[in-house]
Amino acid sequence: MIERQIKEQVVKNLTYFPVVGIVGPRQVGKTTLSKIIQKNLNIPSLHLDLELDDDLYKLQNPQTYLQMHAEKCIIIDEIQRLPSLFPLLRALIDQDRRPARFIILGSASPEMIRHSSESLAGRIAYSELTPFSLLELQSTTIQQSTHWFLGGFPSALLAPSPDFSRIWLQNFIYTFIEKDIRLLGYDISIPTMDRLLKMLAHLHSAILNVSDISRSLGVSIPTVNKYLDLLEGGFLIRRLQPYFVNLGKRLVKTPKMYIRDTGILHSLASIPSYEALYANPLIGASWEGYVIEQIYRCVEPRSWNLYYYRTQVGAEVDLVLISPSGKMTCIEIKNTNTPKLSKGFHQCINDLQPHFQYVITPSSELLITAEGVIICSLLQFLKIELPKIT
The missing domain is CATH 3.40.1350 (Trna Endonuclease; Chain: A, domain 1)
Known part of the structure; x- marks a missing residue:
């Protein structure tokens, strides 16, 4: 078992906050981490996964069900599937503000953050679980070069063969576009989002020119910005802002764009192997993004x-x-x-x-x-x- 860096922070937050949120992309290990934490809780607990029909059915009358288990720490997985829970959680917490009443897990953040900030302000502490970082892998035999090429998603990094890693990464991208974004209620063009992602792979580490992207895709600038917001809120890209002060110089004031996980980057760019990466013009930009993301983590x-x-x-x-x-x-x-x-x-x-x-x-x-x-x-x-x- 690879120890996750945010575990200590989550456990500490549970000693004070009524709700602790763990957010991050799908398949990054949020459920695994929550179950590890659950085993070490000194109070009774209950795990609900809203991707399971049986657990979703239990919350047909959520107030009654949650009050039945009021003495437990209730873990709610994939809470963005049921955003109507947020106002109810606020009401239940205001009746009893004990620490560690709820742990909520969410894969796609824009809608989730919006609802929680409206309903749970002052009651929740968030932690982001990222794919495995380089420091987290120091107790393993996984090399930096492997981590750089395959990225940090557990199913890609720990797959038994490169072929399985490649297939998993392709399926992850497809699922994110086809399922995760639409599940949040966003109406997007799947072909346009697919083309945008592949375009962003070749613009990785470049200064973001939304006007050029808009012309290339044949969509409006507001549409491009909306899609970029969704990708950033879904933990797929990062926009690095420029530093500027009054130095008497003309400075660039447009963000640079990075695909956060290099395994996703290399999949989108159709780079089949670590050896092929070294023959690809993207290698310098890929290394730059990898280093910046590891520092962020x-x-x-x-x-x-x-x-x-x-x-x-x-x-x-x-x-x-x-x-x-x-x-x-x-x-x-x-x-x-x-x-x-x-x-x-x-x-x-x-x-x-x-x-x-x-x-x-x-x-x-x-x-x-x-x-x-x-x-x-x-x-x-x-x-x-x-x-x-x-």
């Missing part, structure tokens, strides 16, 4: 701020980290263990004057340049360097 998103920085003349820093204490770290990401720093990187450092400067590579040994730039591997940064820059 190691920091508290409500306390840290992550950006990129780019001037209109093309000088760029791949990642700007602002710690909870306000310290700035500039990071360049290179898919080589012998990186050469560009003039543009040094210009950005001069502009921003960060507290720390790093170049992250796949597996190079720690090295500090004459200019004070620390060159290290991704694993070295996550395990040793990241705690130093808070």
Whole structure:
């Protein structure tokens, strides 16, 4: 069993909040994590999976049923299938605000977050369960290269053969488009969403130009923005915002786009193997997105701020980290263990004057340049360097 990083946070939240939410994409391990936590609860508990007809039937009269089990911690899986529960949960909690009354799990977040923020404000603490992170895999024999290529979804990463991984990833994408989005009540064009996803795979790590996407797809800009919101709310993409301050320079102020899981990225881009990735022009962008996502999974998103920085003349820093204490770290990401720093990187450092400067590579040994730039591997940064820059 691979220990999940957010487990401790969820358990801690259960000691104070009446409701604890675990959100994340489908098949990421939310149910498995909830059952592990359930075994260690010191109170009686009950698990309801709303994808099972029998459990859904139990909630035909939800108030009566939930009040029958008021002394238990009730775990409700795939709660977005029954959003009408949120106002009822609020009423039941206001009658008895004991900690750990409910654990709710949800796969697609936009509708779920909207309902919970209206109904459960001040009563709930959320944690996002991501696919396996690189740090979570340190107790296993899974290599960084395998994790990078296959991504972190358990069924893809732990499949007995590459063929099964490929099939699972293809089915995941199909299910997300065909089932998950529509289940939330969104009316989308399946062919358009499919084309958009494949287009985004080739725009991975690029500055997002919604107008160009709109023209290529033959749909309106509002439609493209709506679909991007759905993909981001469904945990498939991430829009990295630009960092800009009044530096007297013309700066890029448009977000960059990343497909969060590199296994999904490589599936959409029809890259069949790790060896084929090295012959693909997408490799640099893929590595950049992989590093950024692993860093996201190691920091508290409500306390840290992550950006990129780019001037209109093309000088760029791949990642700007602002710690909870306000310290700035500039990071360049290179898919080589012998990186050469560009003039543009040094210009950005001069502009921003960060507290720390790093170049992250796949597996190079720690090295500090004459200019004070620390060159290290991704694993070295996550395990040793990241705690130093808070």
